[in-house]
Amino acid sequence: MGVAIAPADPAPTPERTGPGRAHWLRVAREVADDLATDAVAREQAGKDPLAEVAALREAGLLTLLAPVEFGGGGADWATACAVIREIAAADGAIGQLLGCHYFLSWSTRFFSPPGLAARVHLRSAAEQWCWGGGLARQGAPALLTGKPGRQVLDGRQSYATGVLVADRLAVRAVRAGTDEPVAVLVDPAGPGVRVDGDTGGFGQRLAAGGSVEFDAVPVTGDDVLGPLPADExxxxxxxxxxxxxxxxxxxxxxxxxxxxxxxxxxxxxxxxxxxxxxxxxxxxxxxxxxxxxxxxxxxxxxxxxxxxxxxxxxxxxxxxxxxxxxxxxxxxxxxxxxxxxxxxxxxxxxxxxxxxxxxxxxxxxxxxxxxxxxxxxxxxxxxxxxxxxxxxxxxxxxxxxxxxxxxxx
The missing domain is CATH 1.20.140.10 (Butyryl-CoA Dehydrogenase, subunit A, domain 3)
Known part of the structure; x- marks a missing residue:
């Protein structure tokens, strides 16, 4: 049907200086085994997955995709996807939480200038951020407005994964006056940010999803990760x-x-x-x-x-x-x-x-x-x-x- 078919031999991968795929899969299985021991009780309790995020952080899985020179694991996207699959087999909600973190933190390679992407990766790896949020089109986006000497973010995102436990949120916004869509990095503990765990879903209870409101949230130049595509x-x-x-x-x-x-x-x-x-x-x-x-x-x-x-x-x-x-x-x-x-x-x-x-x-x-x-x-x-x-x-x-x-x- 004209669909690309993978070659018989896998494509060569660049030489790595960090741990290989086998190491990360072994780490993921160990974490998954721990999650599986009390998966039923944790899911039924429905508490914010702070302990689960701490376990991912301690295992080094949160920094898996960050470059080795920045203190990360230096793994590739295929390895990250394999880790998501291992974790999801034990706990689908934590798999979603980790998958969201991986995509948002890794997406700077597509949307950010190289210098800014390097600075963000460096700080994210050093502080072992857990990323949450979402960049997909969902209703009216937040508004990024330029003020004299500063920018502010106003609006609401109705649903975002990981907002209840994230160290940083990557959210979609549009620039006032031009409607240019951009990705913005927000500290959920910062002024003007209000997070609400109001999803109440019957599944994925531990994905820490919820809504987030922005009220004149200060935004620096480095907080604007880059433009998002307006069309294909x-x-x-x-x-x-x-x-x-x-x-x-x-x-x-x-x-x-x-x-x-x-x-x-x-x-x-x-x-x-x-x-x-x-x-x-x-x-x-x-x-x-x-x-x-x-x-x-x-x-x-x-x-x-x-x-x-x-x-x-x-x-x-x-x-x-x-x-x-x-x-x-x-x-x-x-x-x-x-x-x-x-x-x-x-x-x-x-x-x-x-x-x-x-x-x-x-x-x-x-x-x-x-x-x-x-x-x-x-x-x-x-x-x-x-x-x-x-x-x-x-x-x-x-x-x-x-x-x-x-x-x-």
Whole structure:
């Protein structure tokens, strides 16, 4: 269908001076194992995830993407996406929190001048900031107004991930008079900023989401990270990669939650553990219907994972190409990521719902907390509907239309 297919051999990666991918995956699994031990209790309590962020910080995961020379981990985007997937398998909300942090902190490479990006990376790594907020179009943006000798930010962002625990917020605003969209860095503890945990969602409760209001918030020159694209035509192909690269966060989240629920339900199926009396009818691992469900969900999940790997390789090649990337190649990368996200969304919907069927009535036990996987996945896909990705893929296949530039919510 004209979609870019990953080569048989992975694209070469530049030499690194920081820890490699294997190190970071090992660290992520250790953190994920710790999160999994009390995931049900933490999700049901719904407290702000301060301890969870502290654990990510202590493990070095918050500075994973920062350059080594600035005190960071020096990892690449593919490694960050793999870490998101590992964490999301144990706790989808913390996976979302970390994915948002990675994208916002890393997006300065697309929108900021090199000198400013270096200064921001240096301070973020030194102080181990946790980033929150969001740069996607959501209702009326905040207004950045120039005053004599200063700038101020006014307005409201109705939803942003991580605002209840973030050290810095990256938010979308427009300049007064020109309506030029820009990314602005805000200290949530600064004057004129009011954060409200008013989302009340039934899922992703530990993603620390909420609204934030700005009332004459002082903004310095370095707080304006750079212009955001007003339309696709204003972007070079290299800058437009911010869209498919950002969408890989969603792919990792969905795959992680899918793999997490299947692993947890499989463990119960194998052990026969149940909070119900022995006389209750419980499907057994030898039940043909159980085997069929597991088979179908395994095929869905592995298919989505294979597409995700292709999308990651394609984005990595695009990032390596830099200014040599062409418009058509960028479009093919965007479509391949849309395919991967749609497949991961379908796998998450099917797995988080149907995996419960193989456990029977015991799956409804609040003590097991298996419903959190469905609620987390469904909440995420309400913000990032798969229908949008299907339309993009269909329009490209039928009409050759390039997907629209869109940043993750």
């Amino acid at each position: 035509e204003s972007l070079s192909p290299a800058a437009a990669l911010a869209s498919p690269a950002g969408r890989l966060v969603s792919v990792g989240l969905l795959l992680g939650m899918t793999e997490g629920v299947l692993a947890e339900v499989r463990e119960y199926s194998r052990t026969g553990h149940t909070p119900w009396p022995p006389a209750s009818q419980v499907p057994t691992p030898a039940d043909p219907q159980v085997l069929g469900v597991y088979g179908e969900l395994t095929v869905l999940t592995r298919s989505a994972a294979a597409l995700a790997d292709q999308a990651l390789d394609a984005v990595r090649e695009g990032l390596s190409a830099g200014d040599d990337l062409g418009f058509e190649q960028c479009a093919e990368i965007s479509v391949l990521v849309a395919v991967a996200e749609a497949a991961a969304s379908r796998a998450a919907h099917e797995s988080t719902a149907r995996a419960l069927d193989v456990l029977g009535p015991r799956a409804a036990s609040a003590r097991l907390g298996l419903d959190r996987f469905w609620r987390n996945a469904r909440t995420h896909t309400l913000h990032e509907p798969a229908a949008h990705r299907f339309r993009e893929v269909g329009d490209y296949f039928l009409n050759g239309a390039h997907p629209a530039f869109s940043l993750p919510v």
